[in-house]
Amino acid sequence: ISMSAWKFVEGSVTQMYAPWYGWMPGLGESTWWNYSQDELDELTKKALNGMCLNEQDYWDTLREAVKLSIQEAVRVFAVTELSYYPTSKRTTGIAYDVGSGLGSRWVFQTAQTPDNKLKVLQYSSVGSLFMGAFNTIDGLEDVYANYLYRPVRDYATWSHPGEGVPIPVRVTFDVEKKFHFEGEDLIGELDVPSDYVVYDSAANEWVEVGSGVKAVSKVTYDYLFSNWHNGMPMTMEDIKYCIAHVYEWSYEDEEGDKYYNANYGMGTSETLDRIKGIKFVDEDTLEIYGDFQHPASDDLIADYFAFWPDLPWPIYEASDYLVAIHGPKSGTDYDYSDREGTTQFDLLVEMHVEDMREALQRFWQKGQLPPAMDITVDEAKAAYQACIDWIDAHGHCFISNGPFYMDLYDPANMYCVLKAFRDPTYPFEPEYWTERLTLARSVIDSVDIPASVKVGDDIPVKVKVTNKIEYPDAREEPAEVAYVDVYLKDASDNVLYSGKAALKTAGNFEITIPGSKTANLSAGAYTVEVKAAYKEGGYPDLRKTQVILSQVTEESPTPTPAVTTAAPTEAPEEGMSTTTIVGIVVVIIIIVALVYFFTKKK
Known part of the structure; x- marks a missing residue:
């Protein structure tokens, strides 16, 4: 059971799954049998002790540790309790x-x-x-x-x-x-x-x-x-x-x-x-x-x-x-x-x-x-x-x-x-934390992008954000302060572009994904992912929207119909018409047919 909010969870993953930490079967007691899993120990120590190359490596390491823990199934979380x-x-x-x-x-x-x-x-x-x-x-x-x-x-x-x-x-x-x-x-x-x-x-x-x-x-x-x-x-x-x-x-x-x-x-x-x-x-x-x-x-x-x-x-x-x-x-x-x-x-x-x-x-x-x-x-x-x-x-x-x-x-x-404890040496007055702790979150109301653009074109992104203040005074207001991050991702969730949207007016943030980032992409469906947080590094609200990149079609000039000059028909020889020639051919065919008939009869 969590007793506090932690954005970074290497401690929880280690506590609940890693044998070396002493919370798995055996509890680290040397006189008892103890569950062991060297790969889990290695992964959790890497995340817990600052050995990750970057933030992506950090989260990948924890995902691998959780995946292995589920496969091992020594401790299984079956429900989420509210x-x-x-x-x-x-x-x-x-x-x-x-x-x-x-x-x-x-x-x-x-x-x-x-x-x-x-x-x-x-x-x-x-x-x-x-x-x-x-x-x-x-x-x-x-x-x-x-x-x-x-x-x-x-x-x-x-x-x-x-x-x-x-x-x-x-x-x-x-x-x-x-x-x-x-x-x-x-x-x-x-x-x-x-x-x-x-x-x-x-x-x-x-x-x-x-x-x-x-x-x-x-x-x-x-x-x-x-x-x-x-x-x-x-x-x-x-x-x-x-x-x-x-x-x-x-x-x-x-x-x-x-x-x-x-x-x-x-x-x-x-x-x-x-x-x-x-x-x-x-x-x-x-x-x-x-x-x-x-x-x-x-x-x-x-x-x-x-x-x-x-x-x-x-x-x-x-x-x-x-x-x-x-x-x-x-x-x-x-x-x-x-x-x-x-x-x-x-x-x-x-x-x-x-x-x-x-x-x-x-x-x-x-x-x-x-x-x-x-x-x-x-x-x-x-x-x-x-x-x-x-x-x-x-x-x-x-x-x-x-x-x-x-x-x-x-x-x-x-x-x-x-x-x-009201000792005068205690550094915090009763109202100290009430005045300094703020519970607030930024909520994405809408993301406006074109349904489709051509490869090489800009993708304008407009985001509407509301800040919901829950403590100390409950209220909602168009966000004048928020951290809005925009990503362009492919089907494999690879980040092709990232940037921070700028505040234009209260509640309205804008950014343009430049055409230079889409110029070398293939036609198809891509995801524009938007995250908005009240403070930098805080818990973000998330919205995903698809955009279609279409291939550019070059416009060809209208073809001019080819002008074909027909070859002149050869004129019949003077003194003999076409009709005369056809008649002669027909007579010849009849004569040949009669000769063949009588010859065959003999």
């Missing part, structure tokens, strides 16, 4: 998602009610609020948990609800790229400075990359920090810990490494392997060099390498202790995954929370310092204490940095209360 979300009249202003309706995190951030209270009911088939464990390493795999998880945490970027492309949330970014392909190999041309670092999870330290390292792209991130929900300020040290923690749990540094989760590493290691260097520039700026490009959008490059922590580092330190060692109070053997013989860790379960508090208390007493960070003992103790105080006040360990915080969790009554 979900209906009832809302009361007291709730207005919802920025719904074109992919998931009210299943989007934007709903909580934009909904308005007279008393500023939003009541939400959800149905779970297992008779509880969630179907799985509430942990961020190998939990949160059901939609019900994510309905509450996503509004409570923030993200570096998130998908626009109407356009399906990543937009900045807690970072702004700038992308550089320089590369070429050698065959199917992506070759970076950017020089990575030698003092940039990556995290060595075996040595538990940041190490310089050294000289001679090249990269495909570079992303500069500027962070919008705030306080955590427990009142502690976020800093670049949180980003350091976040990145190091991903490295730590993604790689098995030695056999039996307790700080490694295979299911988690299946997805994250693909990104980490492509990071060529990191620099923590100042208190809110980060630079990452990496081997990734996306043929359709630089925003997807920024999204690919973006890091943003969802939990304070002391919570991770404590939960790692529970999983790698045991519960310090209960003695329980925990695991981030659902494995036989262990208890899957959950940030909300009472016994787990008690063990977490005990671990945090011990860390406070020791003044434990994480190796990836550059902080003092006093700073570490303050962070531990803030988490302990939160647990005492709220009874759970889900502390984050988003627009809402989890004030109360009551599993017995399947009840949860989220409250708006």
Whole structure:
């Protein structure tokens, strides 16, 4: 079930079909039988990791992956489900998602009610609020948990609800790229400075990359920090810990490494392997060099390498202790995954929370310092204490940095209360996203082209477009802003010409396919395809119209009738008329016949 609109679907195709990602039979668990399909893995890794030559290659690769997946028929989608979300009249202003309706995190951030209270009911088939464990390493795999998880945490970027492309949330970014392909190999041309670092999870330290390292792209991130929900300020040290923690749990540094989760590493290691260097520039700026490009959008490059922590580092330190060692109070053997013989860790379960508090208390007493960070003992103790105080006040360990915080969790009554985080350090006012999110689409009303033209002639194309605004204020208007692309295609769907139609008057766009593009074509039927989108790269409306190209017939001059002069008839010899000659011939014939008759009789 999609919980957000995504225009580019390599993630969904990989998740639902590719064995390497860990969502197919076996789930990547090493002690179980696992479905494998090398070609599917190769195709999805190519699309997901920026190895496509261009946008056409990108879509062709995904089509081939889906085709192969259907043929394999391990996971088959038999129906398209249309979900209906009832809302009361007291709730207005919802920025719904074109992919998931009210299943989007934007709903909580934009909904308005007279008393500023939003009541939400959800149905779970297992008779509880969630179907799985509430942990961020190998939990949160059901939609019900994510309905509450996503509004409570923030993200570096998130998908626009109407356009399906990543937009900045807690970072702004700038992308550089320089590369070429050698065959199917992506070759970076950017020089990575030698003092940039990556995290060595075996040595538990940041190490310089050294000289001679090249990269495909570079992303500069500027962070919008705030306080955590427990009142502690976020800093670049949180980003350091976040990145190091991903490295730590993604790689098995030695056999039996307790700080490694295979299911988690299946997805994250693909990104980490492509990071060529990191620099923590100042208190809110980060630079990452990496081997990734996306043929359709630089925003997807920024999204690919973006890091943003969802939990304070002391919570991770404590939960790692529970999983790698045991519960310090209960003695329980925990695991981030659902494995036989262990208890899957959950940030909300009472016994787990008690063990977490005990671990945090011990860390406070020791003044434990994480190796990836550059902080003092006093700073570490303050962070531990803030988490302990939160647990005492709220009874759970889900502390984050988003627009809402989890004030109360009551599993017995399947009840949860989220409250708006109105801390003055939080960067977004309540109306911020309502004012900036627009749900709109351009609709093609008509396409006017000649039914037929001669080979070598221009093809004039006139398009009428209406913009339908659905959020924040519903209205329709002749399009004054739209991106109208026109293509001429042959019967095999090959593009013979493409261009952008120009706005002439409100709602009217025009373009002429030049005769030079039709001059060398054969006579026959061709397709003029028109796409109109409200924003460049947005979801387009599509219209196809046929045009007939006819062969040019050269006009020949009217032939002048040939004047034939008849040869003169030879005059009969003088003294003998034609009648006389005919009579003589007849007499001769009669005489011959009589002679033959009498001779025969004898």
